[in-house]
Amino acid sequence: MNNMDRLHEAVLEKGNVCVGLDTAAEYLPEAARVKFSSAGEAVFAYNKALVDATLDAAACYKTQIAYYESLGLDGLAAYSRTLAYIRERGGLVIADIKRGDIADTAARYATAHFSGDFEADFVTLNPYMGSDTLEPWLNMAEKTGKGAFVLVRTSNPGMNDLENRELATGGRLYDEAARIVCGLAERYVGVYGYGGFGAVVGCTENDAAAEIRAKYKNLFFLIPGYGAQGGGADTAAALLNSDGSGGVVNASRSILTAWRACPQCLTLEAAAAEGRRAALEMRRVISGCKR
Amino acid sequence: MNNMDRLHEAVLEKGNVCVGLDTAAEYLPEAARVKFSSAGEAVFAYNKALVDATLDAAACYKTQIAYYESLGLDGLAAYSRTLAYIRERGGLVIADIKRGDIADTAARYATAHFSGDFEADFVTLNPYMGSDTLEPWLNMAEKTGKGAFVLVRTSNPGMNDLENRELATGGRLYDEAARIVCGLAERYVGVYGYGGFGAVVGCTENDAAAEIRAKYKNLFFLIPGYGAQGGGADTAAALLNSDGSGGVVNASRSILTAWRACPQCLTLEAAAAEGRRAALEMRRVISGCKR
Numbered sequence: 304m305n306n307m308d309r310l311h312e313a314v315l316e317k318g319n320v321c322v323g324l325d326t327a328a329e330y331l332p333e334a335a336r337v338k339f340s341s342a343g344e345a346v347f348a349y350n351k352a353l354v355d356a357t358l359d360a361a362a363c364y365k366t367q368i369a370y371y372e373s374l375g376l377d378g379l380a381a382y383s384r385t386l387a388y389i390r391e392r393g394g395l396v397i398a399d400i401k402r403g404d405i406a407d408t409a410a411r412y413a414t415a416h417f418s419g420d421f422e423a424d425f426v427t428l429n430p431y432m433g434s435d436t437l438e439p440w441l442n443m444a445e446k447t448g449k450g451a452f453v454l455v456r457t458s459n460p461g462m463n464d465l466e467n468r469e470l471a472t473g474g475r476l477y478d479e480a481a482r483i484v485c486g487l488a489e490r491y492v493g494v495y496g497y498g499g500f501g502a503v504v505g506c507t508e509n510d511a512a513a514e515i516r517a518k519y520k521n522l523f524f525l526i527p528g529y530g531a532q533g534g535g536a537d538t539a540a541a542l543l544n545s546d547g548s549g550g551v552v553n554a555s556r557s558i559l560t561a562w563r564a565c566p567q568c569l570t571l572e573a574a575a576a577e578g579r580r581a582a583l584e585m586r587r588v589i590s591g592c593k594r
Numbered sequence: 595m596n597n598m599d600r601l602h603e604a605v606l607e608k609g610n611v612c613v614g615l616d617t618a619a620e621y622l623p624e625a626a627r628v629k630f631s632s633a634g635e636a637v638f639a640y641n642k643a644l645v646d647a648t649l650d651a652a653a654c655y656k657t658q659i660a661y662y663e664s665l666g667l668d669g670l671a672a673y674s675r676t677l678a679y680i681r682e683r684g685g686l687v688i689a690d691i692k693r694g695d696i697a698d699t700a701a702r703y704a705t706a707h708f709s710g711d712f713e714a715d716f717v718t719l720n721p722y723m724g725s726d727t728l729e730p731w732l733n734m735a736e737k738t739g740k741g742a743f744v745l746v747r748t749s750n751p752g753m754n755d756l757e758n759r760e761l762a763t764g765g766r767l768y769d770e771a772a773r774i775v776c777g778l779a780e781r782y783v784g785v786y787g788y789g790g791f792g793a794v795v796g797c798t799e800n801d802a803a804a805e806i807r808a809k810y811k812n813l814f815f816l817i818p819g820y821g822a823q824g825g826g827a828d829t830a831a832a833l834l835n836s837d838g839s840g841g842v843v844n845a846s847r848s849i850l851t852a853w854r855a856c857p858q859c860l861t862l863e864a865a866a867a868e869g870r871r872a873a874l875e876m877r878r879v880i881s882g883c884k885r
Contacts, residue, residue, distance in 0.1 A: 325699070369695060369702040375711030379670055401695055403720055404660060405750045408616070411660040420666030429694055431722040431745060433752020454722060459696045461724020465770055469762035476767060479756055 305448040306424045307501065307523055308493040310395055313362040314548055318586040319539075321397070321525070322357050322578070323555025324350050324385060325367035328374075330559045334569040343377035346370075350385045352575035353559070354392060360582045362551050363395040365525075366423070383420045395424045397525065401454060403429030409439040417449045425450040427503055427525065430480045434487075441487050441500065450499045452525040453484045456515070458505030481519055488521055497523045497549075504542060504550075512541035516549065524550035529585065530557030536585075540592030552589060558582050596739040597715045598792065598814055599784040601686055604653040605839055609877040610830075612688070612816070613648050613869070614846030615641050615676060616658035619665075621850045625860040634668035637661075641676045643866035644850070645683060651873045653842050654686040656816075657714070674711045686715045688816065692745060694720030700730035708740045716741040718794055718816070721771045722756075725778075732778050732791065741790045743816040744775045747806070749796030772810055779812055788814045788840075795833060795841075803832035807840065815841035820876065821848030827876075831883030843880060849873050 328342040331349050339345035354364065371382035389396040398421065402412045416426050417440075428437055430453050440451055456466055456477040466477045481502060488498020501523035506512035516524075526539050529552050539552040561581035562574035619633040622640050630636035645655065662673035680687040689712065693703045707717050708731075719728055719742050731742055747757055747768040757768045772793060779789020792814035797803035807815075817830050820843050830843040852872035853865035 327702075367695075367699055367702075369693070369699045369706065372706035372712065373702040373710070375706070376667065376671060376674060380667060383667060401693070401720075402660070403694075403722075404658075404692055405748070408658055408660045411618075411658075411664040415660065415663035415666070419664070421663065429692075429720050429722050431694075431720050431756055432748050432750060433755035433757065435750055435752035457696070457723050459723060459726055461726035464724035464774060465722055465767060466724065468767065468770065471760035471762050476756060476759065479759065483755060 305491075305493045305499045306395065306450040307497050307499045308495055310363060310425075310450070310523065310551065311493070311495045311497060311548060313395060314551060317359060317362050319543065319547065319550065319552045319589050320361045320582050320586045321363050321365050321551040321553040322353065322361045322558055322582060323365045323367065323553045324353065324559075325370050325555040326350055326559060327370055330556070331571065332562055332569050332574050335571045335574065341377045342374050343381035346374070346378070347381040347384045349571050349574070350381070351388055352571040353578050354389055354394060356575035356579040357582050358392055358394060360579055360586065363397060364389050365397040365399050365553050365555075367399045367555070386421060386423050390422070390424070397425040397427065397452065398423035399427045401427050401429045403432055403436050405432065406435055406439055409436050410443070413440045413443040417443050417447055425452060427451070428453045430454060430483060434483045437483065437487060437500075441491060444499055445491055450501065452501045452503045453480065455480045455484060455502040456504050456506070458507050458528045481522070484522060485519060492521070497521055501525060503527060506538050506542060509538050509541045512538050516542050516544070526550050526552045528553075530554040536588045536592050540589055547590060552585075554581075554585055557585070596782075596784045596790045597686065597741040598788050598790045599786055601654060601716075601741070601814065601842065602784070602786045602788060602839060604686060605842060608650060608653050610834065610838065610841065610843045610880050611652045611873050611877045612654050612656050612842040612844040613644065613652045613849055613873060614656045614658065614844045615644065615850075616661050616846040617641055617850060618661055621847070622862065623853060623860050623865050626862045626865065632668045633665050634672035637665070637669070638672040638675045640862050640865070641672070642679055643862040644869050645680055645685060647866035647870040648873050649683055649685055651870055651877065654688060655680050656688040656690050656844050658690045658846070677712060677714050681713070681715070688716040688718065688743065689714035690718045692718050692720045694723055694727050696723065697726055697730055700727050701734070704731045704734040708734050708738055716743060718742070719744045721745060721774060725774045728774065728778060728791075732782060735790055736782055741792070743792045743794045744771065746771045746775060746793040747795050747797070749798050749819045772813070775813060776810065783812070788812055792816060794818065797829050797833060800829050800832045803829050807833050807835070817841050817843045819844075821845040827879045827883050831880055838881060843876070845873075845876055848876070
């Protein structure tokens with residue numbers, strides 16, 4: 304059992320929601336925030352409350368490291384504590400770090416995020432520099448059961464600049480990225496048939512989503528952009544298999560700031576309860592979509 | 595005067611060498627290393643000695659954050675202190691972080707690396723997800739005078755997987771990346787005509803190097819891979835203008851571990867003096883190459 308197997312089981316048991324802990328201090332109710340001595344302390348406390356509130360409602364968590372880096376060392380201490388807390392509670396966490404660098408450097412990054420202070424269950428990776436920048440991660444993943452999601456096709460407007468370009472040999476650039484990920488996945492298959500390395504795939508059109516799902520059967524998908532980023536449940540669902548497996552759908556702000564619709568939610572626990580409500584609603588909507 | 599202007603002046607005054615502080619604890623002489631209470635403390639002390647030894651011999655420094663992340667919070671404290679020390683001494687530092695993410699996240703990353711604990715003069719960026727992932731960096735750079743180098747064409751074997759792919763519309767993918775960077779550079783030009791955003795360009799063939807230099811006159815280049823990574827002085831020089839301006843050439847391990855050829859170099863100061871010797875030799879060789 305590697306981590307992708309564990310994630311597959313978590314999806315079957317708890318649905319497709321990935322709670323994005325892209326936590327900024329301003330995403331906490333002010334009355335709660337001012338009680339902490341630093342932004343990092345506040346962010347960690349809210350993350351803890353959110354994890355406690357959603358462990359049975361979410362398949363996994365995703366921590367976007369940029370939010371923590373922007374708070375400096377204090378933020379990275381909160382990042383480290385958040386990862387440790389999720390793992391201690393038996394949750395699975397994807398470190399959204401989108402690293403991509405040459406061999407020796409990639410090995411250092413893998414050490415950084417697959418062990419030690421910043422140990423996560425999965426990472427996200429950027430394929431721009433090619434397959435040799437992904438290999439060192441695979442080498443360490445095979446030894447430790449860790450997993451990764453490689454950027455393939457995102458849904459931001461800029462995806463047309465490079466990712467979506469048509470190649471002289473046919474197909475799009477993102478097809479080539481997917482091909483590389485499939486190669487890595489084939490070498491590191493879990494008990495349920497998914498590669499331990501999957502793909503980050505966001506879609507803006509349902510047709511493209513269904514086509515991508517059909518084409519890359521052995522790739523588990525991390526599907527970003529639900530909710531606050533404008534992504535719809537239909538499109539997310541089109542990237543899943545007919546039994547609802549094969550991917551997790553991330554929402555961050557719509558869960559983190561769900562309390563804003565609740566004037567009396569002034570504590571972290573009350574805010575986290577609203578986050579739980581948003582996650583459950585999201586799970587219900589996704590599972591109700593036609594596939 | 596923005597930071598790219600300052601870097602141009604530093605090159606004219608001190609040559610093209612960029613000292614890569616990709617510092618691992620094992621790159622210190624063992625007799626010196628064992629005196630420190632943590633790997634981060636040791637790494638920072640060696641970085642400090644290297645900066646003291648090379649301030650007049652190097653145009654700038656480049657810190658590869660993977661090496662620091664791999665040491666966890668202790669390493670990132672050393673990273674923060676290294677950046678602060680270089681800037682305190684009047685040096686210029688490129689944070690080699692290769693970040694690339696969507697708009698809101700990119701703005702958080704820009705805050706993280708253009709201010710606060712991890713403030714650097716330049717960053718490196720990954721363009722895979724498109725121009726809207728670079729824009730937030732430009733917005734903050736314009737306000738602060740900061741600069742960036744965007745990955746365009748690297749020299750690792752995997753560059754053929756995506757970067758070097760031929761597009762249906764003609765040209766290579768890296769040409770498109772360069773076009774995006776040129777667009778950003780045009781909007782943020784310094785007093786010497788270079789864009790405040792330049793490109794990471796490593797070349798394995800001299801012909802391609804000369805062609806790229808001629809094609810992107812207003813882009814300042816960060817040229818990696820000299821020395822330990824197998825890059826030659828000729829190729830690096832072919833990416834510079836005839837007066838030697840237009841780029842910095844990074845070397846890391848060949849400078850950091852130059853002391854290994856010196857059996858009596860047992861202190862950090864002695865090791866750093868060997869690093870200085872290697873940097874001066876590298877500067878001499880590059881300036882002696884035909885362009």
